[in-house]
Amino acid sequence: MNQIDRRAISRRDTASPRKPQRKNGREKYEKLLDALEILITEQDSTDISLANLSQVAGVPAASVYHFFPSVDASLTALAERHYKSFGDVVLGHSDFSPSESWQDMLCQLYDLVRGYYQENIAALKVHFGPQSSWALRQLQMENNWRLADTLIKNMSREFELPPSQDWRDRFMCAININDSFCSQSYSRFGKITDDAAAEGKRAAAAYLKLYLGELLQRRQLRFAPLEASA
Known part of the structure; x- marks a missing residue:
């Protein structure tokens, strides 16, 4: 696999959310999507950051980055x-x-x-x-x-x-x-x-x-x- 292929796969991975398996994780995941719904309704998606999402949802940043490696991944989950x-x-x-x-x-x-x-x-x-x-x-x-x-x-x-x-x-x-x-x-x-x-x-x-x-x-x-x- 060449370097270009590796970069393409890496971008795909970071644009996809990681689905939770446990009840506690699913609750946090849905809470984050509720917060993202509010954020994107009030502002452009290009102005949203994962830190901002963590703050609005009241979910630790570590959990946000676990579910969503990037803002693109969070938007994919909302989609x-x-x-x-x-x-x-x-x-x-x-x-x-x-x-x-x-x-x-x-x-x-x-x-x-x-x-x-x-x-x-x-x-x-x-x-x-x-x-x-x-x-x-x-x-x-x-x-x-x-x-x-x-x-x-x-x-x-x-x-x-x-x-x-x-x-x-x-x-x-x-x-x-x-x-x-x-x-x-x-x-x-x-x-x-x-x-x-x-x-x-x-x-x-x-x-x-x-x-x-x-x-x-x-x-x-x-x-x-x-x-x-x-």
């Missing part, structure tokens, strides 16, 4: 917490309104995602903020893959998708396209503006239209025939 919550709220959502078009369903999902970020400022900052560690990028991509799978699942329930082995990649690209508009809006305004949200939807829909076309055939609901009562 893990929010992506779990995000999954419960957004990815577990199965009550999409009946849609007249696949574009409507796309917009429903994006509105649900934006709503989560509007209500959870820490999640907004972690997902779209300037920090870009390897571990955090991996989490972001995993979350976007789950979003793509959710979109395919719900769209397939309502519409007949053309046969293809590439739908997961196509929908992932659409998610990333929308993300780019949200990220740009966050960088400029500190939030996802109405204009950015609308442009992100249009851009993602325009990309998918290349493969889905303007209209998709609706699935026919099939009802079991009622048996005559004896």
Whole structure:
């Protein structure tokens, strides 16, 4: 292994949190994440230090450095917490309104995602903020893959998708396209503006239209025939 490879592995290690195994450790870990949630809501992630986190959480510095080798590791841990919550709220959502078009369903999902970020400022900052560690990028991509799978699942329930082995990649690209508009809006305004949200939807829909076309055939609901009562 050359020196460049060693440095890359070292950066990955320090960007990943060390998960606690014992109850006392888990309690400290969650307490630190609660404190980090407060800190990142009130200031930029680039202004946060582990010493500051230790002070706000009331947890000894030695414990902070044990769980989080770096600030990046603490942000990765906070992202893990929010992506779990995000999954419960957004990815577990199965009550999409009946849609007249696949574009409507796309917009429903994006509105649900934006709503989560509007209500959870820490999640907004972690997902779209300037920090870009390897571990955090991996989490972001995993979350976007789950979003793509959710979109395919719900769209397939309502519409007949053309046969293809590439739908997961196509929908992932659409998610990333929308993300780019949200990220740009966050960088400029500190939030996802109405204009950015609308442009992100249009851009993602325009990309998918290349493969889905303007209209998709609706699935026919099939009802079991009622048996005559004896």
